[in-house]
Amino acid sequence: MGDNGNDTKRRSAARCSNCGAIGIVQIWPDGRIQPLGQDQLCRCDDGELHVLEGSDRP
Template identity: 65%
Template sequence: MGTNDGKQRAAAECDGCGTIGIVQIWPDGRLQPLGQSDFCDCDASTLRVLETDLDHDEIP
């Protein structure tokens, strides 16, 4: 399987409210929430990546 053009998925947390969700990390470092347009209700949230997914070839 490919790496989906260098994009990764990761768990991320909003530094403002503590909401945790899944984001897509683009090759340029931009974070985009998966399945929703906004990560949380904070006006200017800063997202902190908690853990990225494994390469699909590494999953047993």
């Protein structure tokens, strides 16, 4: 299998639209963005995570 077992998700940097916190996220095929290794990227209840352009990695 090697490293190809994670072909369905990608990693990228993302920023919270509310507080500006930046962190690494996984992007799922359905478009869902999930912080890597944690439940939340920040403590904002109403912020959205936006993938930073050019940071997308397979």
